[in-house]
Amino acid sequence: MTENLDQIGEREIINRLTKYMPIGQIEDDTAQLNPYGKEILVNTDVLVDGVHFSNETTSPEDVGWKAITTNISDLAASGVDQILGITVGIIAPPSTTWQWVEGVYNGIEKALKSYGGKLIGGDCSRGKEKVLAVSAIGTVGHLRLHRSHALDGDFLIASGPHGLSRLGLALLIQDPVISNVQMTQKLKNKAISAHQRPIPAIDALRALKKCKPKDVPWRAAGTDSSDGLLEAIQNLCNSSNCQAVLDPSNLPREQNWPIGSLWDEWCLNGGEDFELILSIPPIWAKALLQSFPSSRLIGIMQKGPSKVLWTNGEEIQKKYLLEFKHF
Amino acid sequence: MTENLDQIGEREIINRLTKYMPIGQIEDDTAQLNPYGKEILVNTDVLVDGVHFSNETTSPEDVGWKAITTNISDLAASGVDQILGITVGIIAPPSTTWQWVEGVYNGIEKALKSYGGKLIGGDCSRGKEKVLAVSAIGTVGHLRLHRSHALDGDFLIASGPHGLSRLGLALLIQDPVISNVQMTQKLKNKAISAHQRPIPAIDALRALKKCKPKDVPWRAAGTDSSDGLLEAIQNLCNSSNCQAVLDPSNLPREQNWPIGSLWDEWCLNGGEDFELILSIPPIWAKALLQSFPSSRLIGIMQKGPSKVLWTNGEEIQKKYLLEFKHF
Numbered sequence: 342m343t344e345n346l347d348q349i350g351e352r353e354i355i356n357r358l359t360k361y362m363p364i365g366q367i368e369d370d371t372a373q374l375n376p377y378g379k380e381i382l383v384n385t386d387v388l389v390d391g392v393h394f395s396n397e398t399t400s401p402e403d404v405g406w407k408a409i410t411t412n413i414s415d416l417a418a419s420g421v422d423q424i425l426g427i428t429v430g431i432i433a434p435p436s437t438t439w440q441w442v443e444g445v446y447n448g449i450e451k452a453l454k455s456y457g458g459k460l461i462g463g464d465c466s467r468g469k470e471k472v473l474a475v476s477a478i479g480t481v482g483h484l485r486l487h488r489s490h491a492l493d494g495d496f497l498i499a500s501g502p503h504g505l506s507r508l509g510l511a512l513l514i515q516d517p518v519i520s521n522v523q524m525t526q527k528l529k530n531k532a533i534s535a536h537q538r539p540i541p542a543i544d545a546l547r548a549l550k551k552c553k554p555k556d557v558p559w560r561a562a563g564t565d566s567s568d569g570l571l572e573a574i575q576n577l578c579n580s581s582n583c584q585a586v587l588d589p590s591n592l593p594r595e596q597n598w599p600i601g602s603l604w605d606e607w608c609l610n611g612g613e614d615f616e617l618i619l620s621i622p623p624i625w626a627k628a629l630l631q632s633f634p635s636s637r638l639i640g641i642m643q644k645g646p647s648k649v650l651w652t653n654g655e656e657i658q659k660k661y662l663l664e665f666k667h668f
Numbered sequence: 669m670t671e672n673l674d675q676i677g678e679r680e681i682i683n684r685l686t687k688y689m690p691i692g693q694i695e696d697d698t699a700q701l702n703p704y705g706k707e708i709l710v711n712t713d714v715l716v717d718g719v720h721f722s723n724e725t726t727s728p729e730d731v732g733w734k735a736i737t738t739n740i741s742d743l744a745a746s747g748v749d750q751i752l753g754i755t756v757g758i759i760a761p762p763s764t765t766w767q768w769v770e771g772v773y774n775g776i777e778k779a780l781k782s783y784g785g786k787l788i789g790g791d792c793s794r795g796k797e798k799v800l801a802v803s804a805i806g807t808v809g810h811l812r813l814h815r816s817h818a819l820d821g822d823f824l825i826a827s828g829p830h831g832l833s834r835l836g837l838a839l840l841i842q843d844p845v846i847s848n849v850q851m852t853q854k855l856k857n858k859a860i861s862a863h864q865r866p867i868p869a870i871d872a873l874r875a876l877k878k879c880k881p882k883d884v885p886w887r888a889a890g891t892d893s894s895d896g897l898l899e900a901i902q903n904l905c906n907s908s909n910c911q912a913v914l915d916p917s918n919l920p921r922e923q924n925w926p927i928g929s930l931w932d933e934w935c936l937n938g939g940e941d942f943e944l945i946l947s948i949p950p951i952w953a954k955a956l957l958q959s960f961p962s963s964r965l966i967g968i969m970q971k972g973p974s975k976v977l978w979t980n981g982e983e984i985q986k987k988y989l990l991e992f993k994h995f
Binding site for chain 2: 343344345346347349351354355357358361362371372373374375376377379381383384385386387388389391392393423425426428429430431432433434435436437438439440442443446449450459460461462463464465466467468469470472474476478480
């Protein structure tokens with residue numbers, strides 16, 4: 342009982358905290374409340390300087406933008422209808438410039454203008470390091486996405502390409518691992534933008550709702566890929582007690598994405614992608630693929646132990662990337 | 669534009685952030701949302717190690733308890749009907765023991781058992797110092813307390829005594845300023861408990877709702893005294909554009925509270941009292957004083973510039989206590 346948090350690890354910390362949350366955010370991307378018999382979604386994220394952002398790679402405006410959009414991404418992964426309001430708790434050392442704070446709030450304002458919701462309150466305090474704590478609240482309509490709603494026979498869809506944010510980080514920190522790789526300027530720009538100004542998959546969610554064939558029920562499993570594509574798929578498998586099969590030739594790679602194991606690894610485990618990963622009936626999936634151009638069919642769901650396999654039956658191993666360790 | 673936060677000061681920081689919040693938590697103790705045409709209250713607080721709690725004066729359980737109850741106090745100050753749910757973001761250095769985290773969550777659980785509401789989610793991350801970010805959500809009924817609802821002729825009521833938490837802190841850190849003061853053990857115990865395990869004024873709120881005379885409308889001004897009694901009254905005056913008059917002999921002192929200027933100062937500006945400060949019609953006030961024993965008539969509201977005066981017309985000066993500076 343005298344273990345330290347770094348000895349326990351993030352996954353076990355979250356497991357142990359689950360017992361305090363009878364109905365919680367543990368299972369899904371967001372928590373749910375039912376005031377007056379109506380469903381509302383609630384999500385809380387903390388962003389810490391040096392863990393979730395840094396001066397090297399993100400401007401103050403980027404930090405504000407990311408704080409809001411990563412939170413909205415979680416709401417989107419639960420099927421949010423309307424984003425109602427956001428509260429922001431901000432902690433900063435007394436030596437922080439007002440310019441930094443103003444930049445953060447400008448980024449927050451821009452994100453809210455793009456995706457709806459109002460900044461309704463918060464708190465501020467001094468502290469040794471910069472921290473943002475964001476809570477977002479939204480409503481849901483017909484479509485309530487749960488991680489546990491995948492079924493045998495579903496198609497697995499990614500709302501967009503993966504690995505871009507990881508590449509953006511590598512470009513920003515001038516990671517030697519990519520120094521000899523040829524890339525188009527367009528890819529570089531897109532990657533840096535994905536890292537600094539991620540786009541939550543609100544448009545994809547809207548398209549998903551709009552394209553549902555009439556005779557198909559509102560049953561769909563979903564999560565976001567903020568912790569990486571493979572982690573997202575694994576979470577759907579765990580919660581739905583089924584097995585995903587991915588075709589390596591259909592990984593959701595960006596156009597002109599370089600070829601090689603590093604690049605597939607970033608596509609699978611780069612993280613911070615903020616796309617929707619959906620498990621839905623084939624007929625609905627086909628409608629989405631037609632109506633939402635960046636969406637990709639990446640695999641299928643089948644019965645079996647909750648694993649993610651390649652089409653050849655080999656299990657896809659999750660390599661735990663150190664940079665996404667929160668403990 | 670290159671000023672640092674400590675040069676600007678907390679009040680000015682909050683003023684500057686107001687422009688980002690059209691409708692906000694700035695004016696009242698909580699923010700408000702209206703999903704599906706129904707009112708819900710939202711409140712966010714951050715607690716930072718060394719600013720809001722410390723190993724010297726608060727156990728891990730105390731920290732969890734305080735994180736929840738200070739948040740519930742804000743909801744109470746807006747008239748909360750039912751506390752629905754709470755999210756907790758926790759940040760801690762990797763060297764933190766699991767025992768500490770478990771203690772915090774045990775304190776959270778105890779507080780929720782006492783006052784309602786479920787822990788529904790949150791987030792966790794490593795960081796250089798311990799931080800808790802708590803968001804609480806609740807419903808409102810007939811009574812919606814606002815700081816701006818005070819009127820000329822109202823009675824000012826405090827739901828309980830003030831200064832106890834400040835005395836508790838002094839006892840815990842063995843402040844030499846009280847080393848020669850005679851106090852009863854009962855007072856000491858009550859003070860330490862007020863500091864470590866503050867009680868939000870949920871019972872007082874319930875009594876206020878229950879005792880309202882039938883022909884009096886549901887109009888009441890309120891706030892909590894988390895930043896001290898004088899600050900709370902000043903906030904009611906500012907928001908309601910009226911003037912408070914306090915009788916120095918009716919300060920809400922605890923039984924056997926020592927006599928002297930330090931003690932009156934702690935009663936007025938000690939902070940962290942978490943009582944309700946109400947401005948209500950005299951007939952309602954009298955009903956509350958009868959039905960809720962710890963409540964005290966502390967003064968009246970009248971027309972005039974928003975100041976807090978003694979009965980002799982002298983303005984009560986707010987001494988800004990350094991220990992409650994958040995920047």
